[in-house]
Amino acid sequence: MMKAFDTQQDLSGATVVLRAALNAPFEHGTVSNTFRLLESLATIETLLQQRARVVILGHIGREPELSLKPVWEEMKKHTSFSITFVDDLLGGKAEQAVRALKDGAAVMLENVRSVPGEKKNDPEVGARLASYGDVFVNDAFADSHRTHASIVGIPKHIPGFAGPNFMKEYEGIFPARTPTSPSLAIIGGAKFETKQPLILRLLETYDRLFIGGALANDFLAAKGYEVGTSLVSRSPDIQTLLDNEKLMFPADVVVSCPDGKMTTRACDAVLPNETILDVGPASVKALALHVAEARTILWNGPLGYFEGGYKDATESLAKLVAESGAVSIIGGGDTVSAIHDLNIADRFTHVSTAGGAMLQFITDGTLPGIEALK
Numbered sequence: 001m002m003k004a005f006d007t008q009q010d011l012s013g014a015t016v017v018l019r020a021a022l023n024a025p026f027e028h029g030t031v032s033n034t035f036r037l038l039e040s041l042a043t044i045e046t047l048l049q050q051r052a053r054v055v056i057l058g059h060i061g062r063e064p065e066l067s068l069k070p071v072w073e074e075m076k077k078h079t080s081f082s083i084t085f086v087d088d089l090l091g092g093k094a095e096q097a098v099r100a101l102k103d104g105a106a107v108m109l110e111n112v113r114s115v116p117g118e119k120k121n122d123p124e125v126g127a128r129l130a131s132y133g134d135v136f137v138n139d140a141f142a143d144s145h146r147t148h149a150s151i152v153g154i155p156k157h158i159p160g161f162a163g164p165n166f167m168k169e170y171e172g173i174f175p176a177r178t179p180t181s182p183s184l185a186i187i188g189g190a191k192f193e194t195k196q197p198l199i200l201r202l203l204e205t206y207d208r209l210f211i212g213g214a215l216a217n218d219f220l221a222a223k224g225y226e227v228g229t230s231l232v233s234r235s236p237d238i239q240t241l242l243d244n245e246k247l248m249f250p251a252d253v254v255v256s257c258p259d260g261k262m263t264t265r266a267c268d269a270v271l272p273n274e275t276i277l278d279v280g281p282a283s284v285k286a287l288a289l290h291v292a293e294a295r296t297i298l299w300n301g302p303l304g305y306f307e308g309g310y311k312d313a314t315e316s317l318a319k320l321v322a323e324s325g326a327v328s329i330i331g332g333g334d335t336v337s338a339i340h341d342l343n344i345a346d347r348f349t350h351v352s353t354a355g356g357a358m359l360q361f362i363t364d365g366t367l368p369g370i371e372a373l374k
Contacts (some may be wrong), residue, residue, distance in 0.1 A: 002373045003162035011052035017133035021140040022058030031074040055132045056105035059113045075301030112150045126153020139163030142354035144369025152372040170351030175331045179296035188213030188301025210248040212303035230276040278304030279313040299327045308333040322347040331358040
């Protein structure tokens with residue numbers, strides 16, 4: 001059974017190895033959204049208040065050469081506690097910094113992905129990271145769908161517990177696995193191949209499933225509609241789902257024309273030289289009827305090319321769900337960004353910092369990080 005860490009105990013003299021969710025979005029070398037970092041900082045401050053010595057681990061981006069130093073610099077702006085940074089993970093500088101920790105102080109070590117053994121779950125990496133502390137606290141639910149050394153390797157050597165943010169995510173997302181009817185799931189993003197197990201799970205448990213984003217292009221193409229130059233990944237497995245009465249697709253879409261202008265078209269009227277970039281207003285209006293009657297709403301992924309600035313449908317849906325009164329469980333980086341841009345995050349039941357981990361947990365009911373703590 002997974003156990004939650006008691007952050008209210010006196011931790012004087014104890015060293016906690018904390019795996020935090022530090023993978024914040026960056027623009028021009030600085031953190032552009034602090035939501036995830038401030039969630040992690042709250043746990044760090046709680047541990048420091050209890051006089052723990054905290055060794056902070058985390059990753060940033062996909063490239064091993066990326067440094068966590070900008071993350072640390074952003075964190076320093078929001079706390080008065082003693083948190084230092086060391087540009088080392090397994091070498092002498094890191095070991096010395098850990099040994100020098102005093103009660104109520106923390107050190108952030110370099111990006112765990114700076115060593116190849118992290119992603120390979122090298123037993124030696126897990127053992128060496130575990131040697132830094134007395135207990136392991138995993139507070140990074142968002143990273144716990146990965147079988148990496150800092151997630152599953154460390155608790156093989158020292159007692160492992162779930163942190164406050166981990167438990168918040170676990171308890172917040174869990175109701176999405178057993179929704180109350182009428183229930184509505186909304187899935188955006190791209191790549192049918194990666195979403196297929198989730199879609200099958202949702203079709204078993206939800207009354208309605210709306211497909212948006214580039215994922216909708218896959219289904220529209222499979223139905224024989226013209227999708228022009230839109231992003232699409234063709235899979236023969238889609239054909240087996242097209243007749244499922246629970247599935248809902250856009251009725252209209254916003255497209256870019258060769259002359260650079262934008263227009264809205266019915267899904268069966270897209271031209272070969274046009275690109276689908278967002279769900280149209282008629283589709284949002286139709287979806288609003290199901291949002292209004294739903295008692296459980298699960299939403300992950302934007303309805304359009306959000307990072308390209310096509311946000312209208314996503315923001316309209318966010319407002320509808322916020323006003324619905326349903327149990328609302330929201331996740332995915334762009335979806336969460338839209339909610340924070342609109343300043344309505346407090347109007348949802350649970351806003352998750354997890355993306356892939358959220359979807360895998362809903363699909364499987366567990367994660368490698370959960371199993372490692374049992």
